[in-house]
Amino acid sequence: MVATMPAFGVIFTAHAAETRAANPSQLEGRKEVALVDTSVKDYQDLARGIGAGIGIVEFDGSKDGLAQIAQWAATASGYDAIHILSHGSAGVVRLGTAVLTQESLADATTQAELSALGRALVTGGDVLLYSCDVASGISGRAFVKSLSATMGVDVAASSDATGDAAQGGNWVLEYQTGAIETAKLTVRGYPHLLASTTFDFESVAPASSKTITQTIGSDTMVITSTDSNMLVDSESNAFRFDVPDASGNVMATGEGGFYTESRLVLTMSGGKTFDLTSFTLAQVGGDGATITLTTSKGSETFTANSVGNSRVLNLSTAVHPGYFVGVSSVVITTADSGGVFEWGFDNIVLSNIVGPPSTIVVTAALSQDSGQSSRRLHHQRCSANHQWHPVGQSVGGRKRPGVL
Structure with missing residues (x-):
C-alpha cells in the first residue's frame, strides 16, 4: 500500500493505520496505544469503545499482523503501554494471519519483530493482550512468560473469556509477568468475545x-x-x-x-x-x-x-x-x-x-366484540430466518396464516 494522507487526519503506514493519535494530556501524561486487528468482528465498534486519550492503530487482519505492527513500531517510540486487541486461545495469539505460539517464538524473524515492538516502549513499559484464554493453563502461562522474555517487557494477558460480560467475558487480565503499571482497558458497548x-x-x-x-x-x-x-x-x-x-x-x-x-x-x-x-x-x-x-x-x-x-x-x-x-x-x-x-x-x-439471531413473530387477531382488527405482538426466539406478516395479510397473492 502506498502511503497517503487522506482526509480527517488519518495517517497510513504501509499497512497499519493510525486512526486516532495518542493524547497523554487525557491520561495523566501517559502515552498509550491500542493495536486493533481488523479481522475481529465489528472491530470499528471495538475501537470506538476504547477510552479517550489512548491512540488507536488498526492493522489489516487479512495479512500478517505481526509484520505490520513491527513496521509501525519501527517509527514509534515513547509509549508507556501497548494494548493489543485480537483473537486468541490458550497459548495462542492471532495477529491477522500471523499466529504466535510457544513454537513460533523460536523463529528469528518473529523474535526480531517482537523486539521491535518492545523498543517502542519506554523503560518499564507494558504490553497488554486482550485475547481470550491466552494465559489459560500451564502452557498458556509459559507462553506469556516466553513472550515477555522475547520482547523484553512486562506482559499481561487473560486466562478466561475476554469481551462482552453478557457472553461470560470481561476485560480483566488475570495473569502478568513483572509489575504492570498500566490501567486495564474497559471497552464500552462491544457485544462480542475476543476468542478463537x-x-x-x-x-x-x-x-x-x-x-x-x-x-x-x-x-x-x-x-x-x-x-x-x-x-x-x-x-x-x-x-x-x-x-x-x-x-x-x-x-x-x-x-x-x-x-x-x-x-x-x-x-x-x-x-x-x-x-x-x-x-x-x-x-x-x-x-x-x-x-x-x-x-x-x-x-x-x-x-x-x-x-x-x-x-x-x-x-x-x-x-x-x-x-x-x-x-x-x-x-x-x-x-x-x-x-x-x-x-x-x-x-x-x-x-x-x-448463538443464532433472535427474531420477532408478529400476529394479529380480530376483536370479536367490536369487529375491528386489533393487533397483538408475540415475541419469541427462533433459529430460522423468516419474514413475518400479520395473520391474514396477502403476500404474493395468497393469504398467509401468520408466519412464513
Whole structure:
C-alpha cells in the first residue's frame, strides 16, 4: 500500500493505520496505544469503545499482523503501554494471519519483530493482550512468560473469556509477568468475545462414523459426511503416512482414503454462527486436487498440495474472505470432474462463535366484540430466518396464516 494522507487526519503506514493519535494530556501524561486487528468482528465498534486519550492503530487482519505492527513500531517510540486487541486461545495469539505460539517464538524473524515492538516502549513499559484464554493453563502461562522474555517487557494477558460480560467475558487480565503499571482497558458497548477456538480432534476418541463431533467449552462442532464413514485416529493410523502441519488425532474422509467421499458439512450445534478462520488440509489420495467451500454467502475453490502433503488454508487470505464470516454452515465438495475426494483435516480454527439471531413473530387477531382488527405482538426466539406478516395479510397473492 502506498502511503497517503487522506482526509480527517488519518495517517497510513504501509499497512497499519493510525486512526486516532495518542493524547497523554487525557491520561495523566501517559502515552498509550491500542493495536486493533481488523479481522475481529465489528472491530470499528471495538475501537470506538476504547477510552479517550489512548491512540488507536488498526492493522489489516487479512495479512500478517505481526509484520505490520513491527513496521509501525519501527517509527514509534515513547509509549508507556501497548494494548493489543485480537483473537486468541490458550497459548495462542492471532495477529491477522500471523499466529504466535510457544513454537513460533523460536523463529528469528518473529523474535526480531517482537523486539521491535518492545523498543517502542519506554523503560518499564507494558504490553497488554486482550485475547481470550491466552494465559489459560500451564502452557498458556509459559507462553506469556516466553513472550515477555522475547520482547523484553512486562506482559499481561487473560486466562478466561475476554469481551462482552453478557457472553461470560470481561476485560480483566488475570495473569502478568513483572509489575504492570498500566490501567486495564474497559471497552464500552462491544457485544462480542475476543476468542478463537481450535478444534483439533484431540479430545475425540478414535471413531469411524458419518458424524464427528468435538466439544470445547460450550461449543460443539459437527461434521457430517455423505457417502462414507469418516475416521478419527492418530495421524499415522488415519493417513498411513506422516503429513506435515498435522499432529495427534486427525480426521480423514473415506476412513483414511479407503473409500471416496463427495460432500462434507461443517456446522455448530444449536445453530450457532461462526467465522471459519483456518484449517489444515491434507490430500490423502485420489485424483482430487481442489476443494470448494460453500456458505450462504458464496463459494470459493482452493488447491491442495500433492498426495501425502498438506497446507494450512487461511480463509482471511481467500479471494472472498467475507464468504466465511458469520456463517452457520460450510459445505465442502470437490471441483474436479470425478466428484470425489479423499482428504484429511486437522486444527479447524473458528472465531466469533455466537448463538443464532433472535427474531420477532408478529400476529394479529380480530376483536370479536367490536369487529375491528386489533393487533397483538408475540415475541419469541427462533433459529430460522423468516419474514413475518400479520395473520391474514396477502403476500404474493395468497393469504398467509401468520408466519412464513
